[in-house]
Amino acid sequence: MWKCNIEQLIIESGYRKDFICKKLDITYRQFRKYEKMELFIPMEKGLLLAELLNCKVDDLYERKVD
Template sequence: MYKINVDRIEELIKESGLKKGYIAKKLDTSITTFRRWLLEETPLPLLKAVELADLLECKVDDFYEKEI
């Protein structure tokens, strides 16, 4: 089983130099919804994960870690 690795996503965002508001706009979502994904209050939809990976120039796999 895999779970989202929010710390890794935050790290990738920081490395990209992109602002969260800009990312939310590019993902065609509100900053509130984007923050909810990062806080794990709501699941990150697969299509948005793919779009986010494209923006951050990484793979969707980079957002997840294997649960122990």
């Protein structure tokens, strides 16, 4: 199982989601798919998002161990 940390990281960053979408060159709908884990973020977008949020790429998602 995986947990998405993107929403929390954005809240902590103080950025607005529309700003993040513009920087990643994606639609808000596409962004929501990443947040809801309908899709994993592609590596190039993940690297850019991690840079924007001042975190590591592996901070975006967290593996839950049962």
